[in-house]
Amino acid sequence: MIVHVRLHTTLRKETPQGIVDRVELELESGATLADVLERLQIRPGGRSVLMAVNGDLVKADHVLNDGDQVRLVPSVSGG
Incomplete structure (x- = not known):
């Protein structure tokens, strides 16, 4: 099956073609979404990543x- 992934801000990937925000x-x-994170080598670690499929979190x-x-959108924090 094919899924379309949009990567936001710091999750965008550096590739030979440059920085990509869609794959x-x-x-x-x-x-599952965990498989997508693994395939894209996104390891949230201590940060939170918001995940939506077809508009639903x-x-x-x-x-x-x-x-x-x-x-996939990294959570933003600051003060």
């Missing part, structure tokens, strides 16, 4: 479907 991933049936164990639109 298409081919994943196995039953894949979801958790990393959310099972994806073909054609899903995924958005």
